[in-house]
Amino acid sequence: xxxxxxLSLLALGLCAQDxxxxxxxEKLAAKAVETVDVTxxxxxxxxxxxxxxxxxxxxxxxxxxxxxxxxxxxxxxEFNKPGEYSPADLESIRTQLKAPLWSRVAGVRSTQEGEIAxxxxxxxxxxxxxxxxxxxEPQELTIVxxxxxxxxxxxxxxxxxxxxxxxxxxxxEKK
Amino acid sequence: MMDRLEEELRRALTRKEPxxxxxxxxxxxARAHTAARERRxxxxxxxxxxxxxxxxxxxxxxxxxxxxxxxxxxxxxGEAASQQVITALRITAxxxxxxxxxxxxxxxxxxxx
Numbered sequence: 546x547x548x549x550x551x552l553s554l555l556a557l558g559l560c561a562q563d564x565x566x567x568x569x570x571e572k573l574a575a576k577a578v579e580t581v582d583v584t585x586x587x588x589x590x591x592x593x594x595x596x597x598x599x600x601x602x603x604x605x606x607x608x609x610x611x612x613x614x615x616x617x618x619x620x621x622x623e624f625n626k627p628g629e630y631s632p633a634d635l636e637s638i639r640t641q642l643k644a645p646l647w648s649r650v651a652g653v654r655s656t657q658e659g660e661i662a663x664x665x666x667x668x669x670x671x672x673x674x675x676x677x678x679x680x681x682e683p684q685e686l687t688i689v690x691x692x693x694x695x696x697x698x699x700x701x702x703x704x705x706x707x708x709x710x711x712x713x714x715x716x717x718e719k720k
Numbered sequence: 721m722m723d724r725l726e727e728e729l730r731r732a733l734t735r736k737e738p739x740x741x742x743x744x745x746x747x748x749x750a751r752a753h754t755a756a757r758e759r760r761x762x763x764x765x766x767x768x769x770x771x772x773x774x775x776x777x778x779x780x781x782x783x784x785x786x787x788x789x790x791x792x793x794x795x796x797x798g799e800a801a802s803q804q805v806i807t808a809l810r811i812t813a814x815x816x817x818x819x820x821x822x823x824x825x826x827x828x829x830x831x832x833x
């Protein structure tokens with residue numbers, strides 16, 4: 546009985562992070578000139594929310610957005626020359642984002658500028674329960690994994706973080 | 721010769737009763753000696769309560785210091801976590817905005833995939 550309980554807890558822990566950043570992605574930090582590594586599980590998010598002020602608009606918004614989340618994981622690398630990461634590095638992420646759980650809601654590839662941007666959403670019923678953003682430029686690679694229920698309106702409100710709101714989203718520019 | 725020695729020994733070893741009040745005088749002298757010795761000790765060594773209180777105070781101080789250290793640690797972790805949240809949401813916002821801009825205004829050379 547104890548073993549089952551332990552295994553269940555272990556499984557829950559593994560599920561908390563929707564996707565796993567492969568070793569080859571984590572190793573890119575050694576080549577990068579600038580790295581952002583954010584690993585916040587639900588415990589850390591709860592702790593963070595206690596330190597986000599209600600009086601500052603951005604922090605209040607962040608506090609509201611993270612209130613139901615189970616994790617935020619970001620890896621962002623800036624390189625001083627192109628070619629420091631390979632398409633295979635991205636593929637190891639994409640293989641984890643398969644239907645029916647995951648669906649790609651947006652994907653842009655710019656052959657001229659060598660940019661790739663993809664947005665994946667995890668849906669359970671009519672709820673969005675996960676978001677993955679892959680943004681790759683010749684000298685920059687960013688992978689964002691947000692775990693937990695995300696209100697579609699929050700995606701629009703994210704625009705308040707120093708940039709204009711998303712078009713077509715509440716608070717965003719109307720077409 | 722032996723008889724005289726035995727006689728002297730017997731006399732010397734004969735049980736003699738102590739004078740009246742000898743025991744009381746000895747005990748009184750011992751008490752006085754102890755009291756005098758305690759008076760010579762500094763005040764903080766005269767009672768056992770003082771070292772016990774000192775140990776308690778030390779433990780209390782250590783507990784307070786540990787608690788403050790833990791609070792500082794939680795504060796530092798919390799502030800770092802809140803900054804990480806802001807950073808993560810800013811990056812997410814920037815990337816979503818970039819995708820949105822590309823999708824809504826596809827430039828030449830851009831392909832929706």
